[in-house]
Amino acid sequence: MSLRTLPLLFLNLGGEMLYILDQRLRAQNIPGDKARKVLNDIVSTMFNRKFMEELFKPQELYSKKALRTVYDRLAHASIMRLNQASMDKLYDLMTMAFKYQVLLCPRPKDVLLITFNHLDAIKGFIQDSPTILHQVDEAFRQLVETYGNLSEGEFQLIRQTLLIFFQDLHIRVSIFLKDKVQNSNGRFVLPVSGPVPWGTEVPGFIRMFNSKGEEVKRVEFKHGGSYVTAPKEGSFEFYGDRVLKLGTNMYSVNRPVETHISGTSKNLVSRKQESISPNPLAKEELNFLARLMGGMEIKKSSGPEPGFRLNLFTTDEEEEQAALTRPEELSYEVINIQATQDQQRSKELARIMGEFEITDQPRRSTSKGDDLLAMMDEL
Amino acid sequence: MFRRERSIRLRGSAAALCNNLTVLQLPARNLTHFGMVHGPSAQLLSAGPEGVPLAQRQLQAKEGAGVSPPLITQVHWCVLPFRVLLVLTSHRGIQMYESDGSVMVFWHALDSGDASPVQAVFARGIAACGHFICVGTWSGRVLVFDIPAKGPNIVLSEELAGHHTPITDIGTEPAQGQDCIADMVTADDSGLLCVWRSGPKFKLLTSIPGFGVTCPSVQLWQGMVAAGYGNGQVRLYEAKTGTLHIQISAHARAICALDLAPEVGKLLSAAEDTFVHIWKLSRSLENGSIEVEHCHGECVPDTQVCGARFCDPSGNSFAVTGYDLAKILRFSNM
Known part of the structure; x- marks a missing residue:
């Protein structure tokens, strides 16, 4: 499918991750300057120039599992630590939120407005750091350069690629359930009212033309929905009113982060199929992933600053x-099998992942390759 | 009025692709075959009148280099004068099978040629036209394959140039008569339509310019072109001249599938707005101009429809697939 999908997927999921972390940092009463430092560290890692370069190269999407390793690394780019259950929950929330946005996206092109909403909000998080702000602006510029002139057909292919990535993912999210935008079976509600996409007419008319192209007759028919005209088009400029609300921060103190993890029997079957058949391409995927993550520079936390653990749940229990x-079909365990079988090939990834340390865990092993495998075992 | 029938359970859900349902009617055996794309695989199944699935089969796209298995873009049964073939298009190439999907009789690898590295290379848009099978490609070229009455001796007989953006869909005249000069219409991502006359050499009769939106689905019936667009419009053109006769603000979101019931001229339109509409096309007895009438509208709640087809030639029943939905929904006239 489209080879231009990864930057949009990565930036939007990253934006959702920051919304959730921001909300949890507040909920856990992490002091303001510490919380700001965490967000700054993550945003500056996320928008690292070398990493952005790799990200914007034309490439296929990674599997959900492989992509998770990228966010795992990103979430740990600061002194904050997340254990596996919290990381799982974080990834579930991020993916379901962006799935909702892509599904509801009025026109395929509007996935760009969703991305801009995320970037606008990210700029709000790091507004006191001019250097990081510059990094985000640079990514913005790159987005406009890459996507500004794409045709509608190309955006449609991008949207289809994203929807295939999110296919069969039906995790129930309480904020969506409360807002009645998700049904109890995990499927999203598709409204049949409200504004039509920009450039679309409210359905309900048949116009007839004569051979000279003049309208000679107009009749109405009953469409079944109750739509209104789109008020105006969102701004694709650097600054401006995006109009579209999808992709803005939906969390607040009164709207906390919660999930219901549910595996319906249906997606259980399709997940099982996915994990039973060994993916012969996993090796290659690891190589690609290594190249991508090679660009992600993690500053080793030096200095005396003590780390802390963030919990995505209300209590430790x-x-x-x-x-x-956690239902088996939602676990991200397959990649570690591939990695074990293919130690040599994953050396590069191992080297990169070697930098990645979970400080509050005493696990130490002899080789970096083992480190990687052990870390992936945790995923 | 249409009534919802028992739906058919699938092993996997439908991918968010346009025209993601193909139906082969076998009235003699009281069976209907359904096919749809899941992602890296396509599913085929046959069902009796009660919607009980009798046999299921999965087809995969041929593997190649790449990070992930190649995705299938479309699957379609091509009814030719002497045989029926199942055609599957992917990001690698074109696969043709015997109608039950048991034996692959032909494989055509796509040539990425002068594609830039960002260009997605794929085939999409499949139709039978006489003894030819026509398949669209990412480059805008339409490949014409000459199909022998039996056997695997399929040859690429012609490549049609006319489009410059990826082909989305191909419509052909189902009931070919003497007076049907135009018997094929091709559509692309830019909304451009090309009308052709088939033959040993295909002839471009006319092209209908786009207007800035994609045209994901197109049909041809008795000299009328019906095109469904990304802005929810259905437009009806005179195939011979390309003149626009009817413009319907049919849907609130992009149209993803059109289908025709050739015996009665009913047109099915399905869109991402969760609605399916049925229209009746006809010609004015006075001056022969195109006329249309709205017959039925059906909402498929919370379903981003991605495929819709009539299940009989007189348009009394239809089936619908939706993104992320692991079933085929069926409706029939009461």
Whole structure:
């Protein structure tokens, strides 16, 4: 499918990750300057120039599992630590939120407005750091350069690629359930009212023309929905009113982060199929992933600053319980098997992942390759 | 009025692709075959009148280099004068099977040629036209394959140039008569339509310019072109001249599938707005101009429809697939 999809997928999921972390940092009463430092560290890693260069190269999408390793690394780009259950939950929330946005996206092209909404909000998080702000602006410029002149057909292919990435993912998210935008079976509600996309007429008319092209007759028919005309088109400029609300921060103190993890029997079947058949391309994927993540520079946390653990759940007990009860089909365990079988090939990835340390865990092994495998075992 | 029938369960859900349903009617055996794309695989199944699936089969796209298995773009049954073939298009090439999907009789690898590295290379848009099978490609070229009455001796007989953006869909005249000069119409991402006359050499009769939106689905019936667009419009043109006769603000979101019931001239339009509409096309007895009438509208709640087809030639039943939905929904006239 489209080879231009990864930057949009990465930036939007990253934006959702920052919304959630921001909300949890507040909920956990992490002091303001510390919280700001965490967000700054993550945003500057996310928008690292070398990493952005790799990201914007034409390439296929990674599997959900492989992409998770990228966010795992990103989430740990600061002194903050997340354990597996919290990381799982974070990734679930991010993916379901962006899936919702892509599904509801009025025109395929509007996926760009969703991305701009995320970038606008990210700029708000780091507004006190001119250097990082410059990095984000640079990514913005790159987005406009890459996507500014794409045809509608190319955007349609991008949207289809994204929807295929999110296919069969039906995790119930309480904020969506409360807002009645998600049904209890995990499927999203598709409204049949409200504004039509920009450039679309409210359905309900048949116009007839004569051979000279003059309208000679107009009749109405009953469409079944109740739509209104789009008020105006969102701005694709550097600054401006995006009009579209998809991709803005939906969390607040009163709207906390919660999930219901549910595997319906249906997606259980399709997930099982995915994990039973060994993916012969996993090796190659690891190589691509290594190249991508090679660009992600993690500043080793030096200095005396103590780390802390962020919990995506209300209590530690809840977090433990979630780790035990997570449905099998939602676990991200396949990649580690491939990595074990292919130690040589994953050396490069190992080298990169070697930098990645979970400080509050005493696990130490002899080779970096083992480190990688052990870390992936945790995923 | 249409009534919802028992839906058919699938092993996997439908991918968000346009025209993602193909139906082969076998009235003699009281069976209907359905086919749709899941992503890296396509699913085929046959069902009796009660919607009970009898046999299922999965087809994969031929593997190649790349990070992920190649995705299938479309699957379609081509009814030719002497045989029926199942055609599957992907990001690698074109696969043709015997109608039950059991034996692959032909494989055509796509040539990425002078494609830039960002260009997605794929085939999409499949139709039978006489003893030819026509398949669209990413470059805008339409490949014409000459199909023998039996056997695997399929040859690429011609490449049609007319489009410059990826082909989306191909419509052909189902009931070919003497007076049908135009018997094929091709559509592309820019909304451009090309009307052709088939033969040992295909002839471009006319082209209908786009207007800035994609045209994901197109049909041809008795000299009328019906085109469904990305802005929810259905437009009806005179095939011979390309003149626009009817413009319907039919849907609130992009249209993803059109289908025709050739015996009665009913047109099915399905869109991402969760609606399916049925229209009746006709010609004025006075001056022969194109006329249309709205017959039925059906909402498929919370379903981004991605495929829709009539299940009989007189348009009394139809089937719908939706993104992320692991079933085929069926409706029939009461």
